[in-house]
Amino acid sequence: MNDPRRYVVIGGGLAGLAAAVWLAEAGKQVTLLERRGRLGGRTHSLEVAPLRDVPDNGQHVIASGYEHLFRYLTSVGTRQYVSFPQQGVLRWPGGRTAVMGTTGLPALRALVGAHPDASTADRLRAAAATMRMGWQCLRQPRDLADLTTDQWFRRLGMPDTAREALWDWLALGIAAEPVRQESAKVFADVLATGIRLGVKRMRPVSIGYPTTDLDTLFVSGAQRVFDRHGVQVRHRAVARRIRIADGAVTGVELAGGEVEPADAVVCAVPNSYIGGLLDELPEHDQIYSAADKLGYTPIVSTNLYLDRPLGTKAAMEALIGGTGVIDEVFDRQRMHGRGTLNGWLYCLTTSGAYAQIHKPHQAVVDEQMALLRSYYPEAAEAKVLHAQVVPMPRATFSQVVGTDGLRPGQATSVPTLVLAGDWTRTDWSATMESAAQSAAKAVDLLLALPAAGSDHSRSTRTAGSRK
Ligand SMILES: Cc1cc2nc3c(=O)[nH]c(=O)nc-3n(C[C@H](O)[C@H](O)[C@H](O)COP(=O)(O)OP(=O)(O)OC[C@H]3O[C@@H](n4cnc5c(N)ncnc54)[C@H](O)[C@@H]3O)c2cc1C
Structure with missing residues (x-):
């Protein structure tokens, strides 16, 4: 570690984790600031306390083309926890099914x-x-x-x-x-x-899925890399403003007024959290306006523990031709090889859940069970042993008509300040791959900066201050 510069990453979601891991691998001194008491952002495990089980905040599927996400999984040593099944099942009301090949x-x-x-x-x-x-x-x-x-x-x-x-x-x-x-x-x-x-x-x-919980997949391995490389992780550290002077980052002001010194910053917070952080960046108005227009879209996930199996034919089943209340059913027994001591766990996802997001949890469970009964004959008499509803009103930024061209790039007019996060410009939609790809681009920008203390570093800094 011969670079004396302090690299601060704001946000401990996938983009921030990947940026911190890759900067640490490059031998940089890294501090990660996360506003919550846990890492993982929108990809994390949630404990169901009475069962001591840890399903996820929402089922995540993974495309085989997620090149940067796989690079991250390789870095943190969890690449083996992703499986690509040969087929998925389409299911219609009444139980009719069609098998759909996913490869070749x-x-x-x-x-x-x-x-x-x-x-x-x-x-x-x-x-x-x-x-x-x-x-x-x-x-x-x-x-x-x-x-x-x-x-x-x-x-x-x-x-x-x-x-x-x-x-x-x-x-x-x-x-x-x-x-x-x-x-x-x-x-x-x-x-x-x-x-x-x-x-x-x-x-x-093709489309695959994790064979373990999201904390094991994304967070535990990152923590091991952090321990190995001396990355400092600060939980409940809410960044308020990135301080900039003479065209270069000088620190990150936290809620409470403390300033974390920084020579370079990766700002990896979602669009809905960016307000205020970039006030000292010349083009902040433009970025805030884009963040605002990108807005957000809701997803409701439900983890249902049933007293019997649903009779699925594949780990992932898409429910077709119904009311569109659930788009997919994930059979955790098939996916994780889990036992059924706590019942049979099914994870349901409702994307674009504008109608469900404000409903009481019991209403969501009743609605979903009614739907399952219409699609799975085996669900007719099934009882819910336990249910966990996870509403995420700001699940992803919105990708409706009128949002084209709004996503900001990772570079800013201040060379030592870069943006990351699924909402920044990548060649994927709001996905984990977009988060990982944005982190790769952000880290590449920082690693391409001239070495600390060089003449070129000083002239870049002055050029930045003139922008
Ligand atoms: C229910 C659900 C299902 C999904 N399904 C899929 C899927 O199947 N496949 C797929 O590829 N993607 C899926 N996604 C999208 C994917 O989860 C996200 O695109 C990705 O996790 C975003 O990562 P990120 O690092 O950009 O943001 P985040 O994960 O939101 O991380 C940002 C972090 O910044 C922290 N933060 C915010 N403000 C501050 C601050 N001021 N100071 C310090 N820290 C701060 C937050 O607490 C958070 O930890 C899904 C998302 C949801 C919610």
Whole structure:
């Protein structure tokens, strides 16, 4: 460690953890400031006290193309806790199911023919529309940012069967917004990233899941890296303002007035928490305004412990053609190989949960159980042994029409201040990969700065002060 500069990371979510881990690996002196009493941000485990069980704040799925997230998992030694199943299940009310391949040829087949009621004409139309969609992802029409995903699907001529069985819920999963609100450009950009990665890796991107809780996956390993490299973690340290003088960062002011000295800062807080922190940055108005316009979207997760199995056919099942109250059911027995002493645990996710977010927890549980009963014959007599509802009103920034081009980049006009977080500009939507990718970009910017004390470092600092 021959760099005397102090690197401060604000925010202990995935972006902040990744930035701190990678700076520490590069031999830098790092302090991590986290406003809460725990690390992990929006990806963390939650204890169900009476059961001493630790399900998560919300089921997280992982695309095989999450290159930066896998780099992070490798750094913290938990890469082995991600599994990619060969198939998922689509389920309709009454219990009818269709198996959908997630890798290789079966996955390609699923692109056009996953719906059991699709006619041959439907499948041909779906194939043609899917080709058109792929092409338009890579060569985007000028007006794509003005369209909702729903409008785009209709313009592409995507048949209803293909939309119901695949595209509508995939779009909801990718941007956590219903297709009638979601920006077609957000969806197209993510598909374009997926297509490029698929071509580069010579296999399509598939969807997997953690086989352990989120704390074990993301936090415990980071803590081991921090211990090894002497990273100082300060819990309940609420950053209020990043101090800047002469075009360079000098410290981070905390609630209470204390100043944490800093020579470089990675600001890795979500858009809804950025207000005030950047007041001394010349372009703060622009960033605050973008953060405001990006807003947020709610997700409600429910961890249901039932007295019997639901009779799932796969670890991940998408509920199709219903009210859209739950989009996915995750069978934790299949995913984690867990025992059933506390009952059978199912994690349910409702994305774009505008209608559910303010409901009392019991109402959410009743609604979800009613839905499960209509989809799973085995649930007819099932009893809820325990339920945990996790409403997240600000689950992710919103990706509706009108948000295109708002996400700020990681570099700022002050070279020693960089931004990170899922909402900063990356080639993914609001995802863990976006958080990890933003951290990689932010760290690269800091590591590219001239060495401390060099003439070039002094001239960069002066140039920064003139901006
Ligand atoms: C229920 C749910 C399900 C999801 N499902 C998926 C999924 O399946 N796949 C996927 O890829 N993504 C999913 N996501 C999105 C993913 O969780 C986020 O994109 C990612 O975790 C964001 O990480 P981040 O570090 O950018 O932000 P955060 O995790 O929010 O971290 C920011 C941290 O900054 C701290 N902080 C804020 N202000 C301050 C301050 N002033 N001082 C100090 N600390 C501060 C916060 O306390 C927090 O710990 C889901 C999100 C939710 C909520």
